[in-house]
Amino acid sequence: ILTMLSSASLAAPGTGVRIAAADKEPGNWLAHGRNYGEERYSPLDQVNDDNVDKLGLAWNFKYPLDRVVEATPIVVDGVLYTTGAYSMVFALDAKTGEPLWEYDPKVWRGYQGRGCCDAANRGVAVWNGKVYLGVYDGRLEALDASTGELQWSVNTLIDAERNYTISGAPRVVNGKVIIGNGGAEFGVRGYITAYDAETGKQAWRFFTVPGDPAKGDETETITMIRKTWHGDQYWKQGGGGTVWDHMAYDPELNLLYIGVGNGSFWNYGLRSEGKGDNLFVSSIVAINPDTGDYVWHYQTTPGDAWDYTATQHIIVATLPIDGKPRRVVMQAPKNGFFYVLDAASGKFISAGKFGEVTWAKGIDPETGRPIVDREVADYWTNNEPKTVFPGSQGAHNWPPMSFNRDTGLVYIPQQVTMEYYAPLESPDAVQTGVPNLGLEIPVVPETLDAIDELAQVYRGNLVAWDPVRQEVRWKQPYEHIHNSGTLSTAGNLVFQGTADGRVMAYAADDGERLWQQPVSSGVVAGPITYAVDDEQYVAFNVGWGGAFPITFGMLAYRAGVVPDSRLYVFKLGGKAPLPPVQRREIQPPSPPPVTADAETLAEGADLYNRHCGVCHGLSALSSNIIPDLRYLAPEKHAEFLPIVYGIRSHKGMPPFGNILEQDKVEVIHQYIIKRSHDWREEL
Ligand code: PQQ
Incomplete structure (x- = not known):
């Protein structure tokens, strides 16, 4: 790939050749996971385990809305691009924080009623002088990277009646911008689409589940996967399988890996008569990025019934397997097992439990299929409610992990969750603005005592996972779940933010806590590091929100902070004043009288x-x-x-x-x- 592109293209910001050779310019953070394999490992080591306690604030940027911030910033040649709620984009001077331009796609705020999980955006992609943005209401847009002016805008949605949203970051591969969508809680059909990065012209579309059989199968792949579905509810409901978050790419194999989400309904009995694997729900699928053709798949949760999405972070890296270096794909999906697969073939190599799991006893090493504990987890066969670990928030959700090449460990924002799955006996029709799971809406107890008791179960950990031995090397416990993504560096460091509003650094090898700093809100996004003029910066997007924080409000983090969303950028010896941290003071409300019985x-x-x-x-x-x-x-x-x-x-x-x-x-x-x-x- 290096020889195919002229040296002139090297000068253009964010081109594929630069992303593929990301280690040659460690000062930049060119792509969502820094490199195409999405390792989220930085070779920078000016900040390291000896001096990390000298980190101080270099600058901060206040977002116009004090709402969810899930974006991983991109840094190209001294300019940092980030996004806030409702897909607003900000370009900042990476050294000073000075705003260069901002772009508001003007999402109609009421569109939030069509999303499952807050008006979140996980960031932009930058390529060849353009910035690419997935907009909450389904648009994909290209902006001029130096001015923020709109270059082109396309509607990526196939059906305006259904509740599609976009929260994920686009990826750019071989001159094509690729974007998926969300909506599987409401009944949609999942797909990703590739567009020409220059013109916005559609190149290909890949559906992850079969559609209406009367309309015919789009490809042989759809004919193949349709055999794994039963009845007629699945296509009426859309089937699900949304690609709402992670993708990764391997330039050597020229394969794009996409993470596919849960089925619509969640209820497997209603969705597919409790039969069949329901491909490609809860799978990693490898695709040829030039044609959109299917190459291989691995399904983490066949016939998923618990919202165990496999949309979680995918890392492509080289691991020593049986003493030999092997190109692998790694994922820690919601279902609580950590998977290592062969990157070229999708062949199952190994798996290990990284979280609290009751739905399966393990993974059969021969077939790579889970051994489901039906006693514990099957609620659909006899329509009996069941309490299962993990719940729909997963043992790991979207906050990205990181892979440290020096320690060989993967740092997972792990969490303990559970759920009471109470099936409905008949399907409701899909209705705009109404979640349609085929289950009762999860119940949260109403009293504070009961909430406190439940909160004892919902705990998070930073888990340092050995992917070769499939075991925990060390962990750091947190009192709350939904802590931020992680970053790992050559300075023997792991960075992570927390639900209760702190940013932290740990020694990557033994987990010792080396630095912490309170910040103005809960932290969920993945941190990054970059350098300008030979000075290293560490950046944390801070802004509490997302599915768990809003839906399970008081279970999430009761004390809470007064919402205050900012990008914090630290450097050694930084002296900028820290924004004040305001804890929420809970006052009694003064309601009018109740008149109902x-x-x-x-x-x-x-x-x-x-x-x-x-x-x-x-x-x-x-x-x-x-x-x-x-x-x-x-x-x-x-x-x-x-x-x-x-x-x-x-x-x-x-x-x-x-x-x-x-x-x-x-x-x-x-x-x-x-x-x-x-x-x-x-x-
Ligand atoms: N989004 C978040 C978040 O931003 O905090 C958490 C979740 C989503 C989930 O736990 C989901 O299951 C989920 N599912 C879909 C879907 O099924 O289409 C979409 C999204 C999303 O777009 O953010 C989430």
């Missing part, structure tokens, strides 16, 4: 959890990133119906006029008032 309130709980809980917090236990409805002001109570019907949709409150009749809105309102009283009494 107990039966109405019970109906209100169900309606609230189904329609409002995803954003405002299940059981009205909010983490206050999206308004905490227990604290509604009197004028908001007075306008409750118009607000639910859309007068604040420009602020992000989706209109529910087509979904909820007036009397149902009143029932929900009563439930919120009741929860406000409950809370007042508990404080």
Whole structure:
């Protein structure tokens, strides 16, 4: 590949030849995972285990919205590109933080009602003088990297009626920009599309699950995978299999690896009559990036019934396997097993449990298939609810891991989660703005004592995993789950941020904690490091939010911080003043009186959890990133119906006029008032 491109293209920012040779310019962070294999390992070592405690703030950038920040920044030749909520892009001077330009794709804020997991964006790609952005409402856009001016914009969605969103970062391979989407909680058909990076013209599209059989199979691959599905609900519901987050690329093998998500419905009984593997749900699929042709797949959770997405971070690297260097693909998907596969063939090499797992007893080393514990995990055959570890938040979610070439370890933001899977007996129709899992909406207990008890289970760890021996080398415990992605460096360091608002550094080899600094919000994004004028910087995007933080508000991190989203950039001896950290002071609310009876309130709980809980917090236990409805002001109570019907949709409150009749809105309102009283009494 190096010889194919002229030296002139080396001068252009972010071209493929530069990404493929990323180690030649360690000062830059050219692609999402730094290099195409997405190792998130930096060869920079000016900051190291001897001096990391001298890190101080170099500069910080305040985002205009104090909302979720999941972006991994890209740094090309002294310019840093990052994104905030609703897919807004910011170009900053990487040395000083001075804003160079910003771009707002002007997503209609009410579109948030069509997303499962907050208005998050995981960052841009940069290639040949352009910045590429996946927009929350389904657009893919190219901007001029030096001015932020829009170059082209395409609609990537196949069906505007279905709830597709984009949260993931595009990848650019061999002159094509590749993007997937999310929506499998609402009933969509997953796919990725490749566009010409210069013109935006569509090059190919790869569907991950079969569609309506009456329309014919698009490819032989679709005919092959259709044999693994049963009944007719799957294609009516879309089937799922969204590629909402990670992809990786191997320039030597010229293979693109995509991580495929859960099925629609989650309920395997309703989705596929409880039969078949349901390809390519919960799989890693290798694709030829030039043609979009299928090459191989490995399914981590055949017939997934628990939302065990395999969209998690994919790393392509070389490991010593049986004493010989071998090109491998590694992943720690939601299901709790760490996988090592052959990168060329997809052949299963090994797996090990990196988290709390009850759904499977292990992985059969011959077949590479899980040994499912039906007693524990099968809720669909007899329609019996089951409590299973991990739950739908996974033993690892999207925050990226990192692979340190020196220690040979992978640093995983691991977590303990569980879920009570209570099946519905018949499918509801897909309805815009309503999650459609084929299961009851997960229940979060309403009392603080019960929440505290549950919070004892939901713990996180930074796990240093030996991928060759498939075992833990060391771990560092956290009191909360949903901690940030990790970065590993040649300075024998691992960096990670935490749910409770700290950024930390550990020794990569033995896990000793070497540095910590409180910051102004919870941290979820993957940190990066880069250098300008021979000085090394470490950058953390800070901004609490995402699926778990908003939906499981108080379980997530009860004390919370006053939301304050910023990019923090540190360097040795940095002296910039730290932004103040404001902890949230919990005050009793002053709600109006409850007028409904107990039966109405019970109906209100169900309606609230189904329609409002995803954003405002299940059981009205909010983490206050999206308004905490227990604290509604009197004028908001007075306008409750118009607000639910859309007068604040420009602020992000989706209109529910087509979904909820007036009397149902009143029932929900009563439930919120009741929860406000409950809370007042508990404080
Ligand atoms: N997004 C987050 C987040 O940003 O915190 C967490 C999750 C998503 C999940 O746990 C998901 O299962 C999930 N699923 C889909 C999907 O099935 O299409 C999409 C997304 C998303 O786009 O962010 C998430």
